[in-house]
Amino acid sequence: MIKRNIFKNIGPLDHRYSLRDEFKDYSTYLSEEAKVKYQATVELALVKALAKRGICSQEVATQVEKAVKEITPEEVYKEERKTKHNIRALVNCIQHKVSEEAKPYIHFTTTSFDIVDTANSLRYKEATEELILPTLKELEKLLMEIALREKETVQVGRTHGQHAVPITFGFAIAEYVSRLGNTIQDIEESSKQLKGKIAGAVGAYNASHLFFDQPESFEADVLAELDLEASTHSTQIVEPEYITNFVHYLTSCFGVIANFSDDMRHLQRSEIGEVGEYFDEDQVGSSTMPHKRNPINYENVKSMWKEFMPRMMTVYQDQISEHQRDLTNSASSRFIPEIIVGLLSSVNRLIRVGEKLVVDHDNMKKNFAQNKELVVAEPLYILLASYGHPDAHEVVRKLTLEAEETGQTLRKLVQTKEELKPYWEQFNQKQRELLVNPEKYIGISVDKTEKIVKSWSNKLDIELTG
Template sequence: MIRRNIFENISPLDHRYSLREEEYQDYKKYLSEKARIGYQLQVEAALVKVLAKREICPAEVAGELLEVVKDITVEEVYQEEKKTRHDIRALVNCIQKRVSDQAKPYVHFTTTSFDIVDTANSLRLKETSRELIIPTLIKLEKMLMDLADREKETVQIGRTHGQHAVPVTFGFTIAEYVSRLGNRIEEIGKKSQLLRGKIAGAVGAYNASHLFFDEPDEFEAEVLAELGLKAGSHSTQIVEPEYVTDFVHSIVSCFGVLANLSDDMRHLQRSEIAEVGEYFDKDQVGSSTMPHKRNPINYENVKSLWKEFMPRMITLYQDQISEHQRDLTNSASGRFIPEIVVGLLSAANRLIRVFSKLAVDYDNIKKNFTLNKEMIVAEPLYILLASYGHPDAHEAVRRLTLEAQESGKTLRELIPEKDELKAYLERFTARQREILANPEEYTGIAGKKTEAVIQKWQKKLKILGGV
């Protein structure tokens, strides 16, 4: 039995990002090395069940094998692998050591190593998605929906290229991520359902199983059905890699949405903006040398995790390449996929914690809006002038903005002074005049759009929750 202090582990995922016990218990159930071998044992068990149904092996033999696989430990498999230098052969040996001579021949019957490995990997990623990834992301999605709904009418300056643009609402700002995260949750669900297995033998041509079954692909389908999986359309020694590639892409692209959200929230915490703030515990420290600082560490951590795990998608693309029916160039790299999943879950759980205590500074939101409040009317003025026939409205308003900056007068003060604009201004409707007088109302349908996004994902989450 190997026992180590977690702080002597090598991966930060173990000694830093899985320290919360409740999260660690969830992660290890699906993504640990113990879980990996457990899923492989499930595949071996499914194989024996169908062999018994097909009357290839006696029912009592199947019963014996099914009991034994429950007791195999990761430690004994690793100990056996020291001798075999082959992980699946070690797994098989451990099973055979525990069963009768009558049962031994039916362990791993007609299968090759990657029938077990690829099928087990697909099974655990599918179950991890259903039981852990999607529920965690839905929890975060609901938090964002609540925030967007609460702030749907809170007027905020829009920003493009780091510059003040025209007004939106803070709820509209958050609704972008409600939509983007929702789409990624949906995509993860779809791609997890497409994960495939195989029981097709050494090169995928059913050579061994065809010795016993006229339709070995039907035998394969029965074994996989025991696990809730389907077969790939054409396997070699391995399942077509695109199923896992597409699934991991859905995970990584979701990670990108979390990183973008975190980046935006981090910028909104800048000293000169300060529209939102992370909750700080009374003993929390922001800087080792500047006691006054309250750094946006959680948002920065999420972006930092994304920077670590996003490039690993390149490895998945490289793992699409396997010479002929298979080579071993993905044997090491493929084992790191669970780390990508844990990285995403760690980031999502961190955002759940920080959004549960998010502070919105309405005074600073209003102050920042006021900074360029007078220039906001430039866009509606130009568009309205053009709509009433002004031949060069954009240039006319551009010159007005320059004059406002130079003269110290506001744009709204200069507008009625310009005789060349009066004929157009007289045709403006009462509502159009009101918007020019009150730039806060120039938010388009930001609030209505926010409501629509929330309603859409309220309906969809009811479906996604059952994936």
């Protein structure tokens, strides 16, 4: 067993972001040890299918199953130093642990990437089911709870960085409930589409056809042991679009949480101060300014996204393989687990931060109050137009300029303009109330928030407390 001080590792995922307990869960599916384990599991599935067809005995399958349980990455890597071939090294290590009778049936009729691609599909599929989806749904549930809690908290809307018409903070969070929910569904569906292959060196079943009249049926038997289906067409590799689509949706999900983090980061600006990260008693925000409380967690998520999002370009490039296969994806595809770990690390960070999210309701009211009187420009213009004013937008635009110059409110100015009084008199009580109380001009923010949360709670089978 190789033991290494984590601070001698090169990759920051392994020394900076591996110090939390959840990293042990990542390694179950995404480590080099896991990769070897899953490849050995595919070799075992092959022998089990052979035994079921009477090509080898059940005793052979039992021996191989025992050997596979004993395989370690250390011995495989040691063997690879001799073979200069990772799958041949794995096969040799399994063969070293079984009888002479069993040895011929290990890796029988297969090529290396029957094992590699099938093992990757299997581990990414299981990682999705057991790790990725539960973690994402935990964040989704947290966002749902925040959205419902703050569904009536009035917040000024912002477009282009400028104050717009009001919404509620819960409505703002509901945006991310929906966007994250969509990507969760996409990840789940694309993971179910991950395929395997037992089709041989060029995908034409040349070797297996020597023994089976219907080699595709044999392939299906092997993959059924792993709860996988075969790629529609294979060369030496599985069609790359399955894994490309899967990683694409992971990357898209990363973009959603990066956008959320960016929004939360900006809302923590000193001049805005509408939300805040909980700071521990001994936490330091700046090495030189003791008063600072930097939004480090949200900034970290965006920083991680900046690192891993561009790697999607490499995955797209790995779609290209000359003729029946070249080796140009053999190194680059090994980094896909890092994309998954980067995403999960960021999602877990947001869960920890979100559980202690501080909403400053006073600052939200103060920020809204800055331009609350100008907010009525939109409903005023629309109401004037609805009652027949021929140029309502231009009239209200000029009124806003006058309001800014004189300090008068729009609703007061409207009532002083003789040409506008007839329109004002036609407004009903509800319409006038919106102009007097701009904080009520939030549309269906509350209802929409509830609707979004309920919909995604049902779609994703997330049970909310309270």
